[in-house]
Amino acid sequence: MEIKEALHTFSSYSLWLVIIGIAIIAVSVLPRILASFPFSMPIGLLVFGYAVVALPFGLDAPDVNAQSKFAEHLTELGVIISLMGAGLKIDRPPSLKGWSVTWRLLGITMVITIALSAFIGWWFLAFAPATAMLLGAVIAPTDPVLASEVQVASPGKSAPDDEDSQRAHHKAEDELRFALTSEAGLNDGLAFPFTNMAIAMVIAGAHPAGWFGTWLSIHVLYEMAVAVIIGLGLGYLLARLLMAIPADSHIAKAMTGLGALAATLLLYGTTEFFGGYGFLATFVGAVMIRQYKPHHPLHKPMHILTEKLERILTAIILLALGAAIAGGLLAALNWKLIVCAVLIIFVVRPVAGMAGLAGSKAAPWRERLAISFLGIRGIGSLYYLAYALNQQDFAGSETLWALVALVIVISIFVHGITATPITEKLDKMRT
Numbered sequence: 001m002e003i004k005e006a007l008h009t010f011s012s013y014s015l016w017l018v019i020i021g022i023a024i025i026a027v028s029v030l031p032r033i034l035a036s037f038p039f040s041m042p043i044g045l046l047v048f049g050y051a052v053v054a055l056p057f058g059l060d061a062p063d064v065n066a067q068s069k070f071a072e073h074l075t076e077l078g079v080i081i082s083l084m085g086a087g088l089k090i091d092r093p094p095s096l097k098g099w100s101v102t103w104r105l106l107g108i109t110m111v112i113t114i115a116l117s118a119f120i121g122w123w124f125l126a127f128a129p130a131t132a133m134l135l136g137a138v139i140a141p142t143d144p145v146l147a148s149e150v151q152v153a154s155p156g157k158s159a160p161d162d163e164d165s166q167r168a169h170h171k172a173e174d175e176l177r178f179a180l181t182s183e184a185g186l187n188d189g190l191a192f193p194f195t196n197m198a199i200a201m202v203i204a205g206a207h208p209a210g211w212f213g214t215w216l217s218i219h220v221l222y223e224m225a226v227a228v229i230i231g232l233g234l235g236y237l238l239a240r241l242l243m244a245i246p247a248d249s250h251i252a253k254a255m256t257g258l259g260a261l262a263a264t265l266l267l268y269g270t271t272e273f274f275g276g277y278g279f280l281a282t283f284v285g286a287v288m289i290r291q292y293k294p295h296h297p298l299h300k301p302m303h304i305l306t307e308k309l310e311r312i313l314t315a316i317i318l319l320a321l322g323a324a325i326a327g328g329l330l331a332a333l334n335w336k337l338i339v340c341a342v343l344i345i346f347v348v349r350p351v352a353g354m355a356g357l358a359g360s361k362a363a364p365w366r367e368r369l370a371i372s373f374l375g376i377r378g379i380g381s382l383y384y385l386a387y388a389l390n391q392q393d394f395a396g397s398e399t400l401w402a403l404v405a406l407v408i409v410i411s412i413f414v415h416g417i418t419a420t421p422i423t424e425k426l427d428k429m430r431t
Contacts, residue, residue, distance in 0.1 A: 007408040012059060019052050023315040042378075049322020064401055066402060068390050074088065074320070075383035078313040080186055080282050082143075082379065084264040085306040087286020092178060094287060098208060101175060101371070102182040102361045109356030110187050111348075113375075114194055115142050116348045117198030117239045120340055125403075128395045130201035132197055134388050137194035138404055139344055142184045148181045148372050150419055175363040178428060179371050179394050185287075188380045189227065189280030193220045195384050202392045219347030226276025231284025231352065236271060237403020238263045238285065239292035256298045257305030264306075272309075317379055318412075333404040341406040345414060349375040366429065370422050375412040 023045055031040040052060045062069050092098050118136030121127040127135065196219040198213075204210035242259040266344060271281035290299065320327075354371025360368060385404050389397050 015057065015059060017415045019048075020316060020319065023048060023319045024312055027311045027315045032135060039051055040412070040419065042318055042412045043416045044179035046219050046322040046325075046359060046412055049319035050326045051322075052319075053326035061326045061329075063327065064324060064329065064386065065398075070387035071320075072383065072390055074313075075379050075386060077319060078310075079260075079279060079315055079319050079383050080264055080268045081306060081310045083185055083283040084189060084260055084267075084280060084286045085303065086181050087283045087309045088260065088290050088299065088303045088306060090178070090182060090287055090290055091152070092182075092186075093291055096390055099182060099231050101179040101357065102186065102358060104356045105183040105353070105371070106186055106190060107356075109183075109352045109372075109375075110140050110190065112347055112352035112355055117344055120348070125336055125340055126398075127400075131248070131394045131396050131400060133201055134195065134198035134385070134394055135403070136387070137198055137399060138381045138384040139377065139407065140191040140194065140346075141377070141384065142165060142180065142375045143188075143378030143380050150376070150423065152177045152181045155326055158346040159330060169262040170281070174367070174430065176367045176370050176374075176423065176425070179363070180232050180376075181334060184380075185283040186280070190224075191380065191384055192277045192279065193224070195388050196326060198394075199388055199392050202394060222226060222274050224280065226274050227271050227278070230271045230274065230276060231267060231281035232288055234281075235263075235285030235288030236292065237286070238266065239289040240417055242289070243293050243296050243298060257301040259298075259307045259308065260289075260302035294382045300414070314379070321382070321405065321408070327407070329405050332399045332400050333406060336401065337403045337406065341403060341410055344407050345377075345410050364396055370426060374419060374422065376415045377408050381408060387388035 026044060027041065030238075062071070068226045096103070114136035117139045118132045121132035121135040121286055122129060125132075153395065168282035179302075192214070197215055200215050240257075242256065263285065267285040268278035272278040289302075289359065350369075350372045354376060355367065357363070357368040357423050361373070362412070381404055385400065388394065391399075394400065
């Protein structure tokens, strides 16, 4: 019996369960296997997703157009879990000075990235203004979850006494890892106003006179204010509730981790119900929970559960992305789109990053250069694109899907291979 006939004894659903199970096993073992190699887990998952459709298993590839709502909600869930995980890791209390690199990355780098990407889309690719603006918006979010080497360490690790442990602690809390983690936590939410700008341009035309007032008052001021207020207030209340209930047994402590999932859903759902930006509120609320009694032992189980959920969802999303690519997601590519993707990864983000961090005293020039280069694209970009295309019809949507997917693929490979050598080199220079 040929392999194709044998595999048809499985239903498509059952075979996909097997494939997802293999992907989750890979999530649990690959980080240990690849720890000493410049090769990241997302690369393996993406290639595996491509292979299961490209090989003669008889599986249909996911279709981002026919299954756009499912793609939106799957990536949405992946983003909010990732945001909770990022917020629960950050030990550094929010402040103007302590987070100065983050504010620069948000206020300068992100804006320049959006503007340059939109300009390239309009001038070089001849996108309509709204489509070009959408390209800039969806490219803006960074995604360190796809490269664990550039994340801060688990919560609650206070500075130890011995020299070796101090060096490891310093490695976990350096400006590079903190900046990229905090940037991703906030710009995943701050990309929403620019996405809504693109949607407004489709509805009312490219001229700002038709949409600017409503966009500024509703999509910037109101929705961001609601997100920050609910994130701070509800985050504080959830922290008090979760920390007030004692957990003495191992089972009770393990179940406390579910509080992080509950907090994620409550923060996001409540904010969206009141018309705010749920992504922003989720990260702000997570930081509030982390800062409330930062040495409380229950922070660890909450982080552990969030990290596990994050890895499972990341595996499923990357598996689906690889499968969609095998099914023709990149079919619309041409040489101009390839050049544009390369420019975004190797020119736009590094230039925008160095411009935003110019003159910063919080990090030496080597770390500023690494922060600028390691602006990893991923799940957030997929979500924003699916969301916008489900809201309105944009000219050239298939081309936009191909371009954004290619940017993510290049980022996964380039940053996945280079992140470990870059961070290890910088760690040695600090010692």
